[in-house]
Every structure is written in structure tokens, then in C-alpha cells.
Amino acid sequence: MNDINKNSPIPLYYQLEEYIKGLIEIGEFNPGDALPPEREFAEKYQISRMTVRQAFTDLVNEGYLYRIQGKGTFVAERKIEHPLQVLTSFTEDMKARGLVPGSILMHFRKIPATIQLAEQLGIAENAPVYDIKRIRLADGVPMAIESTYLSAELTKGLTEEIVTESSLYEYIEEQLKLTIDRAVQTIESSVAGIAEAEILHISVGAPVMLIQNRSFQKDGVPVEFVKSIYRADRYKFSIEIKRDKTYR
Helix, strand or coil, X not given: CCCCCXXXXXXXXXXXXXXXXXXXXXXXCCCCCECCCHHHHHHHHCCCHHHHHHHHHHHHHCCCEEEECCCEEEECXXXXXXXXXXXXXXXXXXXXXXXXEEEEEEEEEEEECCHHHHHHHCCCCCCEEEEEEEEEEECCEEEXXXXXXXXXXXXXXXXXXXXXXXXXXXXXXXXXXXXXXXXXXXXXXXXXCHHHHHHHCCCCCCEEEEEEEEEECCCCCEEEEEEEEEECCCEEEECCCCCCHHHC
């Protein structure tokens, strides 16, 4: 697309959105680049600044752009896509995409299981549980706040050093010889509070994804329960689905 077609039934703001997306795709604009001011787009295509502002706003909401007050509008980093059909750890997921995974440990402690944790982990109330909270990084950029809970009886020997220096899934499967077979995951949309915004380097009120993951062994015994807050501007999930003819 080289121009805005004012005779097209397609709204002008949408045409401009697609044009800017195309420039990003071909590398004309790269992550971190500043876009020309709204005025320049309006003058170049002889459209109103309100139309340009609508296009910019939509692209910000879709995660293609971001704004810095007083400085302008910039191209956002590409989102990391995670397929929901495959069960992987954060470390495995980042490595598969050529990114360097990292973590900042916020706490590692042993706590008595609450009623909710006991239910999620299939253990007795007040049974010992490892409570691990980490900031998950990709190439040094905060991507998520992750709280992991494991039965201390099932994962005996787990230490802060293991959590800090290696993949938790590797320890569970290779050292403890437990097989993680499947998981049930829920995803909800929310907005960042003050604490989440500070940790994830985003604005208060920015969109985030609340994810709960409960993984199981083949015999149905729960292995872990994880609650995460992911940046919606840097992460997206994809799933392949098939049409079920029984609903016809």
C-alpha cells in the first residue's frame, strides 16, 4: 500500500493503520524508532489529525506502538508468541525463540498450604509448600511476575540455589524423575496496579494477562500450581483449534 484511497469504502484510519503495520513488517520502522508526528501524516495524506490520532491509538492498543508523554509515539518490540498446544517452561520457551531467559528471585520460602493451595496441589491443608516468586526476563526485559507453588513432600530437596541457577522443570523431570504430562491453564485480562507496573516497567493501568497454570503427572497427581502476570504488550498466546462436527 503506497497511498490512502479516499474513494475506498475502507475507513481512512484503518487504511493508515495497515500502512504503518506494513512499514513495520518490512523494517522501515524498527522497535524503538519514533514515528513522524501526527501532523506530518495528516499533511502527507491530506487527512485530518483526528483520523491519524485514531490510527495511532488503535495501533497502541494492539501493541504495535507505544507513547511517551512529551516525546512522541514509538514502535514497540515484537510480541513473543506462545502456542498453547505445547507445555513448556518459561526457560524452554525463551530459548526456542532465540532469547536469553532470566529470572530475578523475589522470594523462596516454605509455607503451610492454605485451603486453596491444598486443593490445587492435592495435599492436606497446612502441609508444607514451596512458595517461589520470580520476575521472568527475556533478554533482560521483565516479561512476567510468576508465583509458583509446589508440594514440599513431592519436590524434596528443592533449594533457592536450584531455583536461581537452573530450570525448575529440568530439576523436576531430570533430578526428581517426575514426568509432567499435562496442564490446565486459564487466561484472563486485567490492568497493572502500582506494584506490577513498577516491576514490569509499564504504566499503571496498562493491560496485563493473568494466567493460572496447574500441571499434572500421568497418574493425575498435581505437580505445581502457578499464578503469573504477563505484559500484554510483549506477549501473546496462540492456539490451533479444529471444527467439531458434533455441534452441527
